[in-house]
Amino acid sequence: MDNALGEPQTILLLGGTSDIGLAIVREVLSPGARTVVLACRNVEKGELAAAGLRHGGLAVHVVHFNGSDTASHEQVIADVVAQHGDIDLAILAFAQLGDGAVTSKDVQAASEIAHVNFTGTVSATIAVANRMRGQGHGAIVMLSSVAGERVRAANPVYGGTKAGIDGFAQGLGDALAADGVHMMVVRPGFVHSAMTQGLKAAPFSTTPEQVAAVTAKGLRAGRRTVWAPGILRYVFSALRHVPGPVWRRLPLG
Amino acid sequence: MAILTGVSMQNRRPLTGWGRTNATVAEVIEVPNHEVAAAVKEAGPRGALVRGLGRSYGDAAQNAGGLVLRLLGSAHQAVLDPSLATVTVPAGVNLDELLRVLVPRGFFVPVTPGTRFVTIGGAIASDIHGKNHHVEGSFGNHVRALTLLLADGSTVVIGPQQQPELFWATIGGMGLTGVILDATVGLLPIETSRMSVDTTRIPDLDALFSAMSDGDDDFRYSVAWIDPQAKGRHLGRSVLGRGDHARLDQLGPKELLSPLAYGPKQLASVPPLVPPMGVINHATVAAFNEVWYRKAPLHREGELKGIAGFFHPLDMVSRWNRVYGSSGMVQYQFVVPFGEEEAMRTVIERLSVSGAASFLAVLKRFGAGNDSPLSFPAPGWTLALDVPGSARGLADLLHGLDRLVLDAGGRHYFAKDGRTTAAAIRQGYPRLEEWKAVRDSVDPEHVWQSDLSRRLGLTD
Ligand SMILES: Cc1cc2nc3c(=O)[nH]c(=O)nc-3n(C[C@H](O)[C@H](O)[C@H](O)COP(=O)(O)OP(=O)(O)OC[C@H]3O[C@@H](n4cnc5c(N)ncnc54)[C@H](O)[C@@H]3O)c2cc1C
Ligand SMILES: NC(=O)c1ccc[n+]([C@@H]2O[C@H](COP(=O)([O-])OP(=O)(O)OC[C@H]3O[C@@H](n4cnc5c(N)ncnc54)[C@H](OP(=O)(O)O)[C@@H]3O)[C@@H](O)[C@H]2O)c1
Numbered sequence: 032m033d034n035a036l037g038e039p040q041t042i043l044l045l046g047g048t049s050d051i052g053l054a055i056v057r058e059v060l061s062p063g064a065r066t067v068v069l070a071c072r073n074v075e076k077g078e079l080a081a082a083g084l085r086h087g088g089l090a091v092h093v094v095h096f097n098g099s100d101t102a103s104h105e106q107v108i109a110d111v112v113a114q115h116g117d118i119d120l121a122i123l124a125f126a127q128l129g130d131g132a133v134t135s136k137d138v139q140a141a142s143e144i145a146h147v148n149f150t151g152t153v154s155a156t157i158a159v160a161n162r163m164r165g166q167g168h169g170a171i172v173m174l175s176s177v178a179g180e181r182v183r184a185a186n187p188v189y190g191g192t193k194a195g196i197d198g199f200a201q202g203l204g205d206a207l208a209a210d211g212v213h214m215m216v217v218r219p220g221f222v223h224s225a226m227t228q229g230l231k232a233a234p235f236s237t238t239p240e241q242v243a244a245v246t247a248k249g250l251r252a253g254r255r256t257v258w259a260p261g262i263l264r265y266v267f268s269a270l271r272h273v274p275g276p277v278w279r280r281l282p283l284g
Numbered sequence: 285m286a287i288l289t290g291v292s293m294q295n296r297r298p299l300t301g302w303g304r305t306n307a308t309v310a311e312v313i314e315v316p317n318h319e320v321a322a323a324v325k326e327a328g329p330r331g332a333l334v335r336g337l338g339r340s341y342g343d344a345a346q347n348a349g350g351l352v353l354r355l356l357g358s359a360h361q362a363v364l365d366p367s368l369a370t371v372t373v374p375a376g377v378n379l380d381e382l383l384r385v386l387v388p389r390g391f392f393v394p395v396t397p398g399t400r401f402v403t404i405g406g407a408i409a410s411d412i413h414g415k416n417h418h419v420e421g422s423f424g425n426h427v428r429a430l431t432l433l434l435a436d437g438s439t440v441v442i443g444p445q446q447q448p449e450l451f452w453a454t455i456g457g458m459g460l461t462g463v464i465l466d467a468t469v470g471l472l473p474i475e476t477s478r479m480s481v482d483t484t485r486i487p488d489l490d491a492l493f494s495a496m497s498d499g500d501d502d503f504r505y506s507v508a509w510i511d512p513q514a515k516g517r518h519l520g521r522s523v524l525g526r527g528d529h530a531r532l533d534q535l536g537p538k539e540l541l542s543p544l545a546y547g548p549k550q551l552a553s554v555p556p557l558v559p560p561m562g563v564i565n566h567a568t569v570a571a572f573n574e575v576w577y578r579k580a581p582l583h584r585e586g587e588l589k590g591i592a593g594f595f596h597p598l599d600m601v602s603r604w605n606r607v608y609g610s611s612g613m614v615q616y617q618f619v620v621p622f623g624e625e626e627a628m629r630t631v632i633e634r635l636s637v638s639g640a641a642s643f644l645a646v647l648k649r650f651g652a653g654n655d656s657p658l659s660f661p662a663p664g665w666t667l668a669l670d671v672p673g674s675a676r677g678l679a680d681l682l683h684g685l686d687r688l689v690l691d692a693g694g695r696h697y698f699a700k701d702g703r704t705t706a707a708a709i710r711q712g713y714p715r716l717e718e719w720k721a722v723r724d725s726v727d728p729e730h731v732w733q734s735d736l737s738r739r740l741g742l743t744d
Binding site for chain 2: 165
């Protein structure tokens with residue numbers, strides 16, 4: 032159970048090695064937290080992350096989870112609940128950026144990214160949401176991206192999947208509210224993480240820690256959408272309306 | 285009459301405690317006592333719980349995803365035995381209704397908390413205490429017998445002499461041993477409905493400790509209101525209010541016309557949409573506390589007051605908890621044993637410099653505890669205060685206070701708690717395992733569950 036200060040006791044990170052996801056976990060950990068479950072495609076890598084989190088009375092477990100293998104999702108979630116009880120907070124942080132130049136042209140590569148990022152996220156989210164409906168409480172953090180706010184020519188497949196899950200999460204969030212489940216969509220800009228390693232930073236670039244701080248604050252305040260950094264909300268409310276010819280020439284990294 | 289639909293989606297609604305934090309959704313139904321067993325049969329894997337009037341501050345009366353029962357019952361079903369000074373009453377009846385029946389007949393409830401909007405069931409399940417704890421103990425001390433509906437649908441009548449283990453596990457058992465259907469409770473005969481009250485302004489904490497240690501035992505009721513923002517040499521400045529029920533010979537001619545008149549009204553209600561933190565901030569609270577202290581008499585004896593004015597001043601404003609805005613409030617109450625006055629001082633010091641705006645805090649000197657493994661009161665000093673949930677640094681502040689309290693051999697009150705940890709409860713309640721064993725013997729499947737029980741590992 033969350034406590035009266037909104038501090039979760041049991042946290043599930045899907046994409047258990049995600050830099051942003053792990054930063055969020057660290058940010059929301061409190062003395063009342065009991066269990067963290069890192070759901071990872073690479074369990075060995077997950078164990079390294081787990082070792083970094085463990086302290087005091089906090090139990091950190093690593094389970095195998097493949098975002099593309101949608102048929103397994105319900106079971107993975109069911110096992111987590113069977114072992115650790117209610118999930119207070121689930122963070123959906125698995126995704127692949129792909130190489131935009133390749134995915135814009137290669138059918139196979141494009142559909143793989145679309146499958147993990149969109150179908151996989153939808154499937155895992157529904158599996159979590161079903162549990163939380165039954166629990167009558169819980170929060171889901173969906174890592175969307177400004178890349179989905181107005182999809183760019185440089186990486187339409189990734190951007191398209193982010194636009195898709197952003198809309199999906201908003202709709203599902205509205206449907207879940209009556210069941211005591213809170214969905215929060217997080218829209219970061221360019222974040223210095225494993226995903227963007229070696230890429231040129233876009234304007235307003237930020238860090239996983241800053242995204243985590245914004246996320247934790249938004250959760251406490253019961254927000255439905257947060258941007259990281261916050262200024263991007265205003266930047267994108269303008270960019271959304273920039274005429275196409277200008278948009279295409281903007282130096283957005 | 286309630287239509288039993290099992291755990292359908294029909295009556296699903298969000299519930300919070302009095303602090304209005306952390307809502308969770310449950311199936312909520314109202315049932316008369318004779319339908320409770322049938323309703324509980326319909327409970328799914330998330331179990332069932334009774335809720336009284338939801339005056340617990342945290343998550344004690346919530347059961348996320350499960351069944352929550354509210355008991356129907358009326359004070360007119362109460363059976364008063366004037367010769368034994370007892371009343372047998374359905375557990376869903378609240379003290380407000382009951383006092384309206386009892387006081388005109390010359391009886392008073394054995395223990396009342398700071399609000400009369402609590403049910404008999406809630407009073408027993410939290411083993412509540414009042415201003416008379418130092419002489420008369422907590423509510424459970426006055427329960428002669430109660431009917432408990434068990435997880436298997438059977439009912440048992442238990443008391444201090446009948447199945448005492450189960451009885452004491454139910455006193456303070458937070459609804460986790462079964463549903464209390466009715467109870468027989470000892471009453472206090474009174475001559476009048478007025479209180480005779482002595483009020484003294486106390487300049488600091490040391491003076492308060494000694495005034496209470498030396499003088500409390502001469503009074504049935506005693507409590508001090510502390511200004512939690514007073515610092516330095518004013519730390520712990522307070523107004524000590526003590527008294528007893530007035531005797532007939534203490535009334536004036538006007539009051540003698542109706543010595544047992546009782547009919548408190550609720551005066552005002554805080555509008556439902558107060559802007560977040562619009563009313564309460566550090567400056568307004570500090571100003572309020574200052575005026576309140578200056579207004580109190582240096583010393584006054586034998587003032588006549590009404591029951592409501594003495595015991596339930598907050599009930600004059602209904603739903604006052606809304607002034608704390610959308611992030612709600614957290615109540616912090618703990619007890620430390622006698623001899624740990626320094627721990628109490630450190631707690632008050634930390635609060636005073638924290639900037640977490642708090643209205644008056646209540647300090648009380650507890651007497652002996654009882655046989656219940658989970659009952660909160662123990663000999664020592666207890667402090668209770670409200671803090672807005674949005675106060676900066678609150679989590680760290682309270683976590684630090686938890687340490688101080690536990691290191692001093694103290695503990696926290698389930699009925700007020702929304703944020704302490706399973707580890708803190710294990711340390712503060714050394715008889716927890718004993719309680720669990722009794723509970724497991726009557727509820728092996730853990731049908732009775734609450735958000736509090738999950739959060740604090742009581743039903744793991
Ligand atoms: C303004 C204010 C002042 C207060 N002052 C005091 C005080 O001075 N001293 C003090 O001790 N407390 C005080 N309290 C706390 C209050 O007395 C307790 O929380 C009490 O339990 C509330 O009763 P309720 O009927 O609202 O129960 P709820 O809050 O609805 O439930 C409390 C617990 O009782 C259980 N329960 C309720 N009915 C039954 C039943 N029939 N059978 C089994 N279990 C049941 C519930 O499951 C839950 O665990 C105060 C609260 C407020 C809001
Ligand atoms: N970085 C940014 O600029 C940025 C900006 C906006 C939004 N986001 C979003 O934030 C989230 C986290 O990204 P990040 O920056 O933390 O990057 P990251 O460190 O690369 O995290 C991505 C995670 O996804 C996992 N993953 C990839 N494919 C998977 C699969 N098939 N099954 C299971 N897990 C899989 C990765 O596992 P491995 O460790 O095994 O690869 C990794 O844990 C993503 O949703 C991303 O789209 C990122």
